[in-house]
Amino acid sequence: MRTQAVVFSKDRALQLRATLESLLLRCTDAAEELRVRVLYKACGEMHRRQYDSLKESFPQVEFVAETDFRIQLLRLLADTPYVLFLVDDNIFYRDFSLGGVLECLEAAPGAVGFSLRLGRNTTYCHTQDAPQRVPGCTVLRDNVLCCRWRGADHDFGYPLEVSSSVYRTAHMLALLHDMPFTNPNLLEAGLSRRTGAVEDSFPQLLFFDRSVTFCNPLNRVQDTFANRVADEPVDAQALAQLYARGQMLDVAAYGDALPDAAHYEMPLRLRSVPAEPEHLSVTDRPFISAVIPVFNGASFLPDAVRSLHRQRYEPMEVIIVNDGSTDDSSAVGAALAAQYPALRIRVADKENGGLASARNAGIGQAGGGWILPLDCDDCFAPEFVGRAAEIISQRPGVNLVFANMQEFGARQGRWNPEPYSLQELMRRNTFPYASLYRKELWEQSGGYDPSMPWGAEDWLFWLSCAPFGLCPHRIEEPLFLYRTHPHGSMYTRMMERWDVVRACLRTLLPALYPAAALLQDHTLVAGMDADTAGVIADIRTRHPRAAMPAFWQGLVHEAAGRTAEAVAGYMHAAAHAPYAQWQPHLRLFMCNLRLGRKKAAHGAAVQAVLRRPELAPLFSGYRELDLQALLPRNMCPETPPR
Known part of the structure; x- marks a missing residue:
């Protein structure tokens, strides 16, 4: 896909749902052209649960919990050549083709972007409470207009914004690479100060003859700027209560909108749906899928499985991935499945593809929402899974739980990982591979990369997950048991070539x-x-x-x-x-x-x-x-x- 929509949201699940529904309804080629990501912040348990319900309702949308807004946005932007910025009070009310938008941008290299919120109909600027003239335009094609934005009135002279325009990613990366910002409002403020960087080479702005979206300024959830809201505002917390009772915006009912502004006040048009389903209570346990790759490790496999059995935890399943072994790993796995029926062990045989490939194959078959990788020659202390599940229940925002590591076998060392920060993780790995994490991290990051020579695929995986919001918790005790071998291992060979591997x-x-x-x-x-x-x-x-x-x-x-x-x-x-x-x-x-x-x-x-x-x-x-x-x-x- 050539374009991603990045939707900024904070504590407004009801409004965000309308943004997503109307976008996917009105963008006629969304399935072919658009990757949708929501970069969101949830303040409080009710808001977090409501965003979780949206994840279930929109499986085609990637939800990224905000941890470091700037770093996450810059990393996400790099994935496609075009970006559509949106906010969670956008409502799309007319059909449009994103492919057509991109064709226009390619045909107009002097255009800074394509605004979806402007048109001949937007003769009023809500934020300034003032009329605005539509500038002189040329017809680029069909219903697409082109104007010179410099010196134009209000919204037409504000070409860099984050609520409804399509831009070339290269332009955004260039403008943002040294700009400090910590939230969408500061992002837009910074962009507005850099219009001088685009006024000579990119003096044009494209838009439809009639806008296809508007922002309905019902409320304000940020305190950076005192942006104008509706004359009769509706508190975001009140909307969250409505959403919890099964009330949602009826996006189809906005098809008759006649907005005269990019920010256009319209009354709530609600519809009732079945009430928000009950989510897991803090006493419920997450379903964990343990994935054990094995390549000619039949002699070690029983120890690994036995350590999972000793967790005495349910619900859990164990997926043993036989990565083209030439020993009896598959048969040993089948025997362990019969020996420990409570673990719901499955054995998956595949051609040899390496550790990363085997992990991906197992996780792809996993039914649990939480993944626990374990190599066939390593183990967990009996209390690890129970402790980790308790942490997950008590701290719902956590998406990664790990413990300190104790070596056994040829060496008896211990590893207490450094506290997590992206900067530290970029220098060295700070998580054991055998950490319990949400499956959605694997889905969003693309999984383990099989390209790495000698190892370090786990470090690469954590770095790939970081832009999607790592929220880790460390158990201070050494509950992960890492086997060391007397004649060296892949790890030894990797460290001999560490500069090249890194x-x-x-x-x-x-x-x-x-x-x-x-x-x-x-x-x-x-x-x-x-x-x-x-x-x-x-x-x-x-x-x-x-x-x-x-x-x-x-x-x-x-x-x-x-x-x-x-x-x-x-x-x-x-x-x-x-x-x-x-x-x-x-x-x-x-x-x-x-x-x-x-x-x-x-x-x-x-x-x-x-x-x-x-x-x-x-x-x-x-x-x-x-x-x-x-x-x-x-x-x-x-x-x-x-």
């Missing part, structure tokens, strides 16, 4: 780490040893569509002067990587420039800078690239004379 991991997170640091990592990866090169070649064989193993091979080829082979690897990576992955495009630019392929080099440069605007200074000496046609002025270095 560099590979960071290149898999192109929107999280600084571009300059990742360019240094390219040099480290290019110097990998022969054993690592062999492991990566094996990963490519098992996972032929994986993007970054081909990229890492490309770095090795490029360093050795095999430019054509490097280009092949980078092209494979560019074709299969997520949109945010800018690194293959940058290397393609360098290689094609070296080969004299000017057109290919130019195309690769454009793709790289659109995905990571901070790269713009690298292209300051490349005269063929017109950065000012791609990015806001604040990201464009002075262009040398031709």
Whole structure:
């Protein structure tokens, strides 16, 4: 999908439901064109439960609990080339095609964005309580108009806002990369101060002849600015009480709206539905799915399963994933299923794909809302699951529970992880792999990446989960028991190559780490040893569509002067990587420039800078690239004379 809608919400589940319902109803191509994410904040148990009910009602929508608004937003933005900002009092009242909106933006490179809240009908500015003139417009196509926003009245002269406009992601990333903000209001205020960065290269604003959405300013839930609300406001807490009693906005009833403003006051039009279902009380227990990958570990498997049986916890299921073992792991798993029927053990056999692939396969079959990974040679102390479930019941916002780690076997060490912060997690792993977490974290993050050589897939997984709001709780006792082996292990081999492993991991997170640091990592990866090169070649064989193993091979080829082979690897990576992955495009630019392929080099440069605007200074000496046609002025270095 080319566009994501990012909806900002705080304590307004009833209004948010109307925003989502009307968006999905009125956007005629939402299923094909739109990824919807809600970045929300719930203050209090009632609001949290109401957002949980919305998750059940809208399974196609990603709900992201706010933990660090700025970091989360910047990371989420990088996933698509376009973004539609919305707030939770938007109501869509007319049909529109998002694909058509994108076609117009592509046809008008001088447009800063496409406003869905403006039209010839919006002749009043609610926030200023003043009339506004519709500026002179040209017809771009059918019912789409184009105006020059500079000097226009009120809403028409306010091109950067967060309640109903579609923008190029590259522009947003460029404008926000060094801007401080902690909530949607400060975000919009910061954007409004940076209109000068777009007024020369992007002086146009697109909108429909008649608006397709408006904000119904029933109330105010933030205290940053004293924004104007309706003359007859309805308190957000009162709306939450209505929602709890089964009252919802009837979005279809707003189809006859005739708004004359982007913020348009309309009375509540409610409909009754069955009352909000009762959610789990604090005494109910979460359903836990333990996932045990095993590869030729039949001799250890009984200990792992026995440690789960000793938890004496229900409801729980155990999924043993036999990852192409050549020993009798599958048969041992079946025997354990018969021995411990209360654990509801299932054995899933698959071709060998590695630890990450096996975990994904097991979690994909899991019926529980909570996932507990456990390797076949490790164990839990008997009280871990019960303690973790008690924490979940007492602290509903927690989505990750872990304990300190005690080694056994060849070594008897202990690990007490550092307190969580994203900055610390970016430096080193701060969570044991064997942590209990909500399944939705796995779903939102994309799961475990099978690309990593030698290990560290758990660290990569936690970093991938971070933008979706990690709220961890640590049990201080050493209740996770980690087996150490006398002749070393995969962990030992990983630590022998740690610089390269860490560099590979960071290149898999192109929107999280600084571009300059990742360019240094390219040099480290290019110097990998022969054993690592062999492991990566094996990963490519098992996972032929994986993007970054081909990229890492490309770095090795490029360093050795095999430019054509490097280009092949980078092209494979560019074709299969997520949109945010800018690194293959940058290397393609360098290689094609070296080969004299000017057109290919130019195309690769454009793709790289659109995905990571901070790269713009690298292209300051490349005269063929017109950065000012791609990015806001604040990201464009002075262009040398031709």
